[in-house]
Amino acid sequence: MDVPQPHAVILPFPAQGHIKPMLMLAKLLSHANFYITFVNTLDIHNHFLELINQTTFNNLFPRLRFMAIPDGLPPEHPRSGPQFIRDLFISILSAAPKHKFRDLLLSLINGPETGGGQWSTPTCVIADGLISILAIDVAEELHIPVIAFRTVSASSYWVYLNIPKLIEEGLIPFQGDDDMDGLITCIPGFQSLLRRRDLPSFCRFESIENPVLQFFINQTLAMTRASALILNTFDGLESPIISKLLSFFPKIYTIGPLHALLESRIKDHLLLSHSSSNGSLREQDRTCLAWLDSQPSKSVVYINFGSLVMITPDQLMEFWYGLVNSEKPFLWVIREDLLLGEDMVNETPQELTMRTRERGCIVGWAPQEEILAHRAVGGFLTHSGWNSTLESIWAGVPMICWPQLADQQVNSRCVSELWKLGIDIKDTCDRSTVEKVVRDLIEGKREEIMKSSDDIARMARDSVREGGSSYCNLEKLVDDIRSFMSSSQYASSECNEGRKL
Incomplete structure (x- = not known):
């Protein structure tokens, strides 16, 4: 009898820079015998399936499937141009994406494949940090553990976490006529590094009530409710800042550079990238x-x-x-x-x-x-x-x-x-x-x-070799997700009943 394998639901923010590393993680977990449900928005889902050879991809990764939820934007929206991402930040917080994600998780919990089948009840949700409110709210309700994946550097995420402090100090927002080379000295670890011009672009809005600024603040803080954090970086590059992030998360898995770790763990990586997909949403001119x-x-x-x-x-x-x-x-x-x-x-x-x-x-x-x-x-x-x-x-x-x-x-x-x-x-x-x-x-x-x-x-290169920090951290991540399957919370019949509501 086959040993039950974990089933991870992966939810990226609908942009190429987010989908690419999360798809690499999906491939790595699939290679570790996990079942993966990768959830894109409908528009991305349809476009992505047009770009890949689905037969080849399914043969290479039979345990990795794609599903979709709406992005909350109206059908007639062009989904391109400078306003698109701003609209997406607002729409992703609307009721439709949250309800559809909840419905999708319930279908995975109560569907015919559960109860001992291969595609068992989701073991965890791995959610992009820019959709943390949506994912964590739904997963907590259904008693599914959540791991946050932030696709930026540890340094950038540390600055994001300190944005409320910058607001309290009156340092943001600021306009272009301010002293852009003035030092920002109140972010621990970066006291002599960052100037105003080096802060994230959304710090330049005229008001702290700007919806994009508030989106980043709220999503960043919501991430800290997750049980752990995944970062696409490596210890040798950002260890001082990673250690500071441990005050917000009980566990941090630094598993980057992901494209290199994928090549290290799956030796025919170049074949995979050419014949399946490397996460690109555009045709490449070779x-x-x-x-x-x-x-x-x-x-x-x-x-x-x-x-x-x-x-x-x-x-x-x-x-x-x-x-x-x-x-x-x-x-x-x-x-x-x-x-x-x-x-x-x-x-x-x-x-x-x-x-x-x-x-x-x-x-x-x-x-x-x-x-x-x-x-x-x-x-x-x-x-x-x-x-x-x-x-x-x-x-x-x-x-x-x-x-x-x-x-x-x-x-x-x-x-x-x-x-x-x-x-x-x-x-x-x-x-x-x-x-x-x-x-x-x-x-x-x-x-x-x-x-x-x-x-x-x-x-x-050392970090992704066998015995390297990222190589070992991926193994820890795999082991910890496996432990969710036997945890008392996960096995609780009371929780299972609650999921079926």
Whole structure:
């Protein structure tokens, strides 16, 4: 008779930067013989299934299935553009997503597959920190343990937890005419690191009543009701801050970089990423890899501002001129929805077009992990999203940071001043600056950055090897979830009856 296996329900926030690491965790837990129900919003669910080969995916991960709940937005909503995420923050708190998630959990509890079948009653919910209120409210009602997964860095999450203190001190909100280089000294561990400009982007709203600011405050505090916290980082990078987070959570599992841990635990990772899905919600243009093959070692700067950041045509032109004037080869990801207000620059100067043909390659989306690991790439101009930052750290590629949203401001400051892995150019966008920092990085003029990049990449590799901190922490997570199955609370018949209400 088969031994019953845990069944984890995973609920990510509906954005690529959140879905990607949580899907990696789902694959790792599935590889450990867990049953996984991965819950996307309906729009993401339908789009995701169109992008993957479902037969191949099901063969590779027969214990991993996808289900969906509504996102709370009306059907006619375009679900794109600068207003989309703001609308999503509000809609995710509405009644419909919570009710549908409760109905979904009840169907998993009371469905025909429970009572000894393979897909047993959920053992736990692993919830994205940005949906913590929804997930924890429902799971607590149904007596299901909740583990929170925060897809930002430990450093960024620590700053988020200190936002109420910053409000009490009168330090936020602030406007652009304030002293942006004024030090923020009241966050323990970061007393001499952060300036106003390094705080999360939502700290720049005019009022503390702004719904986006309040969303982050409330979701961050709600997370502390979870039984444990998962972070996509590694101890060698952020241990001082991780230790401070232990005052809010009884257990913390640092299991990053997740893309590297997945490769370490599942040896045919490249086959899996090509034939199933790596969590990307966009089609990848792989022709750029052949272009990279033709470039000298460590000569190329790679540019990608992520899946959500949008820029103005003027900003695009400043970056473009800076790149071509640097006279370094560049590979630039320009999404079809990257520009604010226009689909593309109407009249691109002929000199830019000509000089880009000489040394540049532009694609709509790209296989980033493979690009950063390519021998030709010598620098990464990034928005400092946490997935991109970790992937660059793992590859040992130094960064030029141009953050725009949420946690990116904190990440970029840590990259440049704490970990010495790159150059932070936040709140700056001019061609001369771009030209200079690209030249400095590719020509190796920042020796401290090069050394730190090599050293910390080595630490990241050690963390995911057998016996490494992230490798062992994943095993602890697996063992602890298994223990939920035999816990007195989980086995309580009274609780089981309560779930059926």
